[in-house]
Amino acid sequence: MKLELTQRFFFDAAHTLERAHDSAPSRRVHGHTYHAAVTVSAPAATDSGMVVDLALLRQGIAAVRERLDHHLLDEVPGLGRPTLENLCRFIFEGMASGLWVVERVDVERPASGDACRLSR
Numbered sequence: 001m002k003l004e005l006t007q008r009f010f011f012d013a014a015h016t017l018e019r020a021h022d023s024a025p026s027r028r029v030h031g032h033t034y035h036a037a038v039t040v041s042a043p044a045a046t047d048s049g050m051v052v053d054l055a056l057l058r059q060g061i062a063a064v065r066e067r068l069d070h071h072l073l074d075e076v077p078g079l080g081r082p083t084l085e086n087l088c089r090f091i092f093e094g095m096a097s098g099l100w101v102v103e104r105v106d107v108e109r110p111a112s113g114d115a116c117r118l119s120r
């Protein structure tokens, strides 16, 4: 058995996106509010009664979030093409060095109903 713990957060960011699909709005600089969630796990029987202290998890998230929030995503080192898929990977990799096992990362744009999940 294992326990999973999730912390949600959001960030606002701008980007452009060149696509095979002909979309002028995508090619212009535009912004989205992204809602994200990081889920970490631990064996169900922990001495601490915690997967990890949420304060530590939030610190890890804050460090990754700072690299995205109010940035032009096209210019974020290591992100690559600013898609939901690459945002999942970027956050997953950014959280991977903590005192936890990252199970999955979700990134959504609720306003347009787009969502992506990267699982371990």
Ligand SMILES: Nc1nc2c(c(=O)[nH]1)N=C([C@H](O)[C@H](O)COP(=O)(O)OP(=O)(O)OP(=O)(O)O)CN2
Pocket (backbone or CB within 6 Å): 017, 022, 023, 025, 026, 082, 083, 084, 085, 112
């Ligand atoms: N697989 C993905 N496809 C697309 C992503 C993505 O992250 N992963 N992102 C986008 C763009 O960010 C875009 O802003 C959203 O585009 P879309 O919903 O298509 O809106 P448009 O204004 O471009 O309208 P169209 O009707 O598609 O012309 C796109 N794809």
Ligand SMILES: [Zn+2]
Pocket (backbone or CB within 6 Å): 015, 017, 026, 030, 031, 032
């Ligand atoms: Zn977009």
